Amino acid sequence: MSPRNLSLLRTFAPLLGIAVLAVVMLVVAPAVLSPFRLNSLGKYTCWAIAAVGIGLAWGRGGMLVLGQGVFFGLGGYAMAMHLKLEAAGPGNVPDFMVLYGDGTMPGFWEPFRSGPFTIFAILALPAAVATVIGWAIFKRRVKGAYFAILTQAMAVVFATLLVATIKETGGFNGLNQFTQFFGYNLYDPVNKQMVYSITVGLLLVCLLIVWQLYRSRFGELLVATRDAEERVRFLGHDPANIKLVAFVVAAMMASVGGAMFAPIAGIISPSDVDATASIFLIAGVALGGRALFLGPALGALTVGYGRTALSEAFPNQWTYFLGALFVVVILLLPRGVGDLPRLVRTTLDRRTSA
Amino acid sequence: MDAFTTPLLAGTASGALLLIAALGLSLTFGQMGVINMAHGEFLMVGAYTAYVTQQVVTNADLSILIALPVAFVVAGLLGLLLEVAVISWMYRRPLDTLLVTVGVSLVLQQLAKDIFGAQGDPVVGPGWLEGTIPVFGYNWPLRQIFTVVLAVGALAALAALLKYTSFGRQIRATVQNRDLAETMGVSTRVVDRITFFVGSGLAGLGGVAVSLISGTNPNLGRAYIISAFLVVVAGGLGQLKGTVIAAFAVGVVTAFFADWTSAAMAQVATFALVVLFLQLRPQGLFTVRTRGLT
Numbered sequence: 001m002s003p004r005n006l007s008l009l010r011t012f013a014p015l016l017g018i019a020v021l022a023v024v025m026l027v028v029a030p031a032v033l034s035p036f037r038l039n040s041l042g043k044y045t046c047w048a049i050a051a052v053g054i055g056l057a058w059g060r061g062g063m064l065v066l067g068q069g070v071f072f073g074l075g076g077y078a079m080a081m082h083l084k085l086e087a088a089g090p091g092n093v094p095d096f097m098v099l100y101g102d103g104t105m106p107g108f109w110e111p112f113r114s115g116p117f118t119i120f121a122i123l124a125l126p127a128a129v130a131t132v133i134g135w136a137i138f139k140r141r142v143k144g145a146y147f148a149i150l151t152q153a154m155a156v157v158f159a160t161l162l163v164a165t166i167k168e169t170g171g172f173n174g175l176n177q178f179t180q181f182f183g184y185n186l187y188d189p190v191n192k193q194m195v196y197s198i199t200v201g202l203l204l205v206c207l208l209i210v211w212q213l214y215r216s217r218f219g220e221l222l223v224a225t226r227d228a229e230e231r232v233r234f235l236g237h238d239p240a241n242i243k244l245v246a247f248v249v250a251a252m253m254a255s256v257g258g259a260m261f262a263p264i265a266g267i268i269s270p271s272d273v274d275a276t277a278s279i280f281l282i283a284g285v286a287l288g289g290r291a292l293f294l295g296p297a298l299g300a301l302t303v304g305y306g307r308t309a310l311s312e313a314f315p316n317q318w319t320y321f322l323g324a325l326f327v328v329v330i331l332l333l334p335r336g337v338g339d340l341p342r343l344v345r346t347t348l349d350r351r352t353s354a
Numbered sequence: 355m356d357a358f359t360t361p362l363l364a365g366t367a368s369g370a371l372l373l374i375a376a377l378g379l380s381l382t383f384g385q386m387g388v389i390n391m392a393h394g395e396f397l398m399v400g401a402y403t404a405y406v407t408q409q410v411v412t413n414a415d416l417s418i419l420i421a422l423p424v425a426f427v428v429a430g431l432l433g434l435l436l437e438v439a440v441i442s443w444m445y446r447r448p449l450d451t452l453l454v455t456v457g458v459s460l461v462l463q464q465l466a467k468d469i470f471g472a473q474g475d476p477v478v479g480p481g482w483l484e485g486t487i488p489v490f491g492y493n494w495p496l497r498q499i500f501t502v503v504l505a506v507g508a509l510a511a512l513a514a515l516l517k518y519t520s521f522g523r524q525i526r527a528t529v530q531n532r533d534l535a536e537t538m539g540v541s542t543r544v545v546d547r548i549t550f551f552v553g554s555g556l557a558g559l560g561g562v563a564v565s566l567i568s569g570t571n572p573n574l575g576r577a578y579i580i581s582a583f584l585v586v587v588a589g590g591l592g593q594l595k596g597t598v599i600a601a602f603a604v605g606v607v608t609a610f611f612a613d614w615t616s617a618a619m620a621q622v623a624t625f626a627l628v629v630l631f632l633q634l635r636p637q638g639l640f641t642v643r644t645r646g647l648t
Contacts, residue, residue, distance in 0.1 A: 064453075136630075140632060142632055142636050144449060148389070148452055149389070149584070160617075160618045161621075164616060279456055286453060324457065326458075331440065334447065334450060
C-alpha cells in the first residue's frame, strides 16, 4: 500500500471499527440473543458509554476519574425520576414516597414530569457539577493522585447522601418499577429492543464524538497536557481549561450511560453509583486499553459480560476475579489488552533484529 | 456546654482513629508517591487480629494488650508482602499503584468475607476499658480515650523514630531527595520496604482500636480509607504535623456537622470543606518546599 493510502486507513480505521460495532450490536446481536441476554447487553452498553468518557479523561487526559459513578447516577436518577413520575401518572406522587414519607413530593421532583426537561437535565446536571468541581480542582493545579482521591471521595459522599434520603430518592432501595419510557410500555419486548437500540445508538454517537475530539487540535492538546503539563503551560495554553473540557465531556457521557441504565436495568440504586461501581467502570477501561480508541468501550462490554457470566458460575468468587483483573492488567498490561498486538510486534522485531 | 463538648470529644476520638490510619498513608504516599488503597484493609486485618487473638486468649483484659503488637506485625508483614510482590514493580507509575491496590483491597475484603463470614464479629472489650470519665459534663467513654492515647502514643513513637534514629534520618533523606540519598549510601529500596512495614503496621494498631468500638467487619476498611486520604491531602505531604492537625480537624468538624445535621450531611460538608481548603492551600497545610515545577 502506498503511504498515502496507509495514512488514509489510519485516519478512518476508527470509523471502520464503529461501523463493525454498529453491525454487530444492532443487527447480529438482536438476531442471535434471547431478549433476556439482549437486555443484559444493553446494560453493558450503558457502562460502555460511560467508559468512552473515562477513556477520554483518563486515557487521553491522564486524569484518573474514580468517581464517574456520581455522573452515572445523576443521569440515572434524573431519568428514573421521570420514569417514576410517568408510572405514577399525572398529579400522583411515586409510590415509595407514600410508603416511607407522608406522600408529599419534594419540589425538585416536579420539573421531571416533563420529558424534554429530563433530557436537558441529564446533560446539564453532570456538566454543571463537573464544571464546578473540575474548576475548583484544576485551576488550583491539584492533580494526579489528589484528583483521583477527591473524585472517589465524591462518589462515597454521593452514595451516602442517596442512602440517607429515603423519602426523596428511595434511599438504599433506589428507584425501580418503571412501566413506561416516554410513553412506550416497557413490558413490551418490541419497546425493550427499541430502548436497547437507542442505547447502542448513543454509544456510537459518543464514539463518533471522541473520534472527532481525538483528531482535533483539542485532542492533541489533551495528550500533550497528559504527558507534559508544564510545557503546555509554557506554550501559552491553560491546562486547566483543557482538562476541564475533557472532564465535563466524560461526565456527560457517564450521565447518558446512567440515564439509559435506569430503563434497561429497571432499577437504579446507590450500589449502581457508589465508589465500588465507579471502580468497576474503570476496570473495563483498564482492560480494553485506556488510551485506545475502541479499547474502553470493548473493555467495558467484556467486563460487564464477565461479571454476569462469572457471577452465574461462581456467585461468591466474582470479586476475586475483578481484583485479580486489576492487579494483572495494570501490572503487566498497563495499556490494556488492546495493546497486545503492538507488544507482540515489538518483541518479534527485537528478536529478528537481534 | 454539652452540645459543644460532646461532638468535640467524640470527634477527637474519631480524629485519633483517622490519625492512626493516615500516618501510614502519609508515610508511604509522601516518601514513595505510592497510593495504597488497600491501607483500609490493613485496618480490617488489625481488627480481625484482635478478634482471633480473643479466640485464643479468652481473657479479654489481656487479649487486647496482646493483640496490639500482634496486629502491628501481622498488618506490617502483609504490607511488606504487598510491597515486595506488587508495588516494587511499579515505582515509575505511582498513579497506577492506586488501581493495583484497589484490586488488592477487593481481594482482601472478599477473603475476609469467605473466612470470617459477611456479618462481622464482636470483640469483647477489656474490663479496664468499661465505663466513662466525666469531662466538662460529657461522659467520655474509656474506649474512646484509649483510641486517643493509642494514636498519640503511635504518633510519638513514629516522631521519635523519624527524629532520633539513623533509620529515621534515612527516611527523611529519602523523602527530601531520593537521588541524593542514594548517592550518600542510603539503600532507598530497603528504606522503602521498612517504611511500608511500619506504615501498614500502624494501620493494624488502628484496627484493634476500631474493633473495640465497632467490632470486626469485612468492609470496615472502606469506611476509613477515603477520610484518611482526605486527611493526607489536606495535611500535605512529607511532614507529620500537617497530618496530625488535619486528622483532628476532620474528625472534630465531621462530629460537629453530624451533631447539627446528620451523619450523611456531615460527610458532604467535610468533603466540601476539604475542596474549599485546597482552594486556599492546594498543597495541603504543610509541605516540603522545593523549587521543582510539579
